[in-house]
Amino acid sequence: MKTLDTLDWVFIGIYFLVLFGVAVWVILKKQKNTEDYFLAGRNVGWFVVGASIFASNIGSEHVVGLAGAGAGDKFPMLIYELHAWVVLMLGWVFLPFYARSGVFTMPEFLEKRFSAKSRWLLSVFSLLAYVLTKISVTIYAGGVVVSALLGINFWVGALATVILTGLYTVLGGMRAVIYTETLQTIVLIIGAATLTVMGVNAVGGFSSMKETLGPEYFNMWRPATDPDFPWPSLLMTSTIVGIWYWCTDQYIVQRVLTAKNIKEGRRGTIWGGFLKLLPVFLFLIPGVVALVLKQRGELQWDSPDEAFPVLMSNLLPSGLRGLVAAGLLAALMSSLASVFNSCSTLFTVDIYKKLKPDTPEHELVKIGQIATVIVVICGIAWIPIMANISGVLYEYLQSVQSYIAPPITAIFLLGIFLKRINAAGAYTTLVVGLIVAAIRITLELVKSNLSGFLFELADMNFLTFGAYFFLFCVALTIVVSLATAPPPAEKTAGLTFGTLSEQDKKDNKTSYGWVDIAASLVVLAMVITVMVYFNGK
Structure with missing residues (x-):
């Protein structure tokens, strides 16, 4: 790899100066209460909401890992990048309920x-996870990427990024999180798009890539x-994980709850859906x-995970290397900022x-800080453990989502x-579901010592396991709910x-127009086009 x-370094310096300026501007605006600190006063427009959704999703491990999937014959993983349609579900299906309930967090809902x-x-589970x-x-x-890009010690790179963020x-x-994320989204897209265009030109276009690797390589x-990516299991489990991640996880949903109203929030998810399609071209x-x-x-x-940084350092000219390096740093920092803020929101709210309901607002903001x-500090303390974990377990962490x-x-x-679904059905499914997930993870770790049914359970393809596990959870929720008393009216x-009352339905209808519908249909059409195109023919 060529060094910067x-x-x-001038480009990287400019990026940090602008980021610092945005952060200072936001910090000088005093945080009056918890709504201001955790949800930016619920006064954010659609462009910033969508950019924040995208930036939260794209971390440096995402960039490097997705490029690694493209370089390592794991093209079916592309389906996780086609979840733009699931982001639309957040805006059209889930957001109206979250917004009407006035919640700060998903556990609160x-x-x-x-x-x-x-x-x-x-x-508690979300915080630990x-x-x-x-x-x-x-x-x-991030530490690996920063040390490779900037030629500095792993610990220095990791600590500096964590502390600054x-x-x-x-x-x-x-x-501060969402406005810096908007800047980081722009930097990341410009940098990665430049690398993609120059890279495709360097190999003689897309048709030349197909000739070299064969059309079957591009089959998702x-x-x-197939032992690794059977398409029915891949389609179902990726959808289950997608709905959990995009529609119910605090990490993402918190961005949409910052919107001025349902209309701005929904438009933010549509914009986020457009942006979500970009990683296919920018990183894969x-x-x-x-x-x-x-x-x-x-x-x-x-290693396939080296593909992105090596390509960047060898293909791009001076200056542009710095721009893409700044983009990778932006991806790392935006993901970290998002999860830091989500954790503090979950703990405080x-x-x-819940333990101290009479705590004044200004004190809750301090508790959040x-x-x-x-x-x-916990994240920094965990670095030595992560540094000693093998690549196998690092990849393994990605499959854990299929169990959670x-x-x-x-x-x-x-x-x-x-x-008709009640509290007993929901709580039983959460408890049993988390126990089953823990059992599967444990069995997978000790698989080499198992035999018979336990080995079969541990060895089952994680995508197939996720699909069956979801059907089991649906059945369990319904059976327990029907076997117990219906939920009281105030819970539904x-x-x-x-x-929904007539007023709820009326408010919902006035929260979107033909532009929102047309834009959503365009996103869906783009998803279907990519799915059809990458069929190995």
């Missing part, structure tokens, strides 16, 4: 729809008998370009405020669509499709 030169027990369970997976993985991958997240709250639909294709160049003997790398600092998502997706979907009024 003076002009590259579960309490309104089901019970306080469900809220506690999801709150964020610290052990999202924060640790992002920091570890943590600083403006603590001081500026959600407003493997047979149902550069990985394929790197593979083509390697096969032609023009590029050298050992769902745990601290302290919670962010603690999360930052089914119970949560099941109760949110059923809770909104069926008013306005929170399910069957209990």
Whole structure:
């Protein structure tokens, strides 16, 4: 890899100066209350909401991993980048219920729809999952990327990024997070788009790539008998994970709750849906370009995860390398800022405020800031452990989502669509679901020592397991709910499709126009086009 030169550092310096300016501008606007600190005063427009959704999703491990999938014959993973249609579901299906309920967090919504027990369970579980997976993985991958790009020590790169990001997240709250994310989205798109265009030109166009690798390489639909990516399981489990991540996870939904109203929030999800289609071209294709160049003997790398940084350092001229490096740093920092803020919101609103309901607003803001600092420290403390974890377990963390998502997706979907679903059904599914997920993870870790049924359970393809697990969770929720008393009217009024008042329906109709419908249909058409195009023919 080529090292960065003076002009590259100038570009990186400019990026940090502008980022610092935006952060200071936001921090100087005093945070009056919890709504201001955690949801930016619920006064954000659609463009910033959509950019924030995209920036939260794209971390440095996402960029590097997706390029690695393109370079490592894992093209079916592309389906996770076609979740633009699931982002639309957030705006059209889920957001009106979240906005009407006036909640800050997803566990808070579960309490309104089901019970306080469900809220506690999801709150504690989400916090643990964020610290052990999202924060640790992002920091570890970020440290690797920063040290490789800037030629500095892993620890220096990881610590500097975490501390800098943590600083403006603590001081500026959600407003600092979403406005810096808008800037970071622009930098990341410009940088990665430049690399994609130059990369495709360098290999002689897309047709030349197909000739070198063969059309079958570009097939995202493997047979149902494929051991790694059977298409029915891939389609179903990726959808389940998508609904959990995009429609019920605090990490993403919090961005939409900052919108001025339902109309702006929905438009933010439509804009976010457009942006969500970009990684296919911005990150996956550069990985394929790197593979083509390697096969032609023009590029050298050992692991598919090195494809993106090696291609960037060798293909781009001075200055542009710095721009793309700034884009990768932006991806890392935006993801970290998002998860820091989500953790502090969950702790302050769902745990601290429940234990001490009379705490004044200004004190809750301070608690939120302290919670962010603690999360930052936990993330830093976890780095040595992540640094010693093998690549196998790092990849394994990605499949864990297929075990976490089914119970949560099941109760949110059923809770909104069926008013007969009650607190007992939801809580039982959450508890049993988390136990089953823990058992599967444990069995997978000790698989080599197992035999018989336990080995079969541990060895089952994670996508197939996720699909069956979701069907089990749906059945369990329905059976337990029907076997127990119906939920009281106050737990369903306005929170399910069957209990919307005439005013609710009227308000919903006035919250969108033909432009919103047309834009959503364009996003859907783009998703279908990509799915049809990459069929290996």
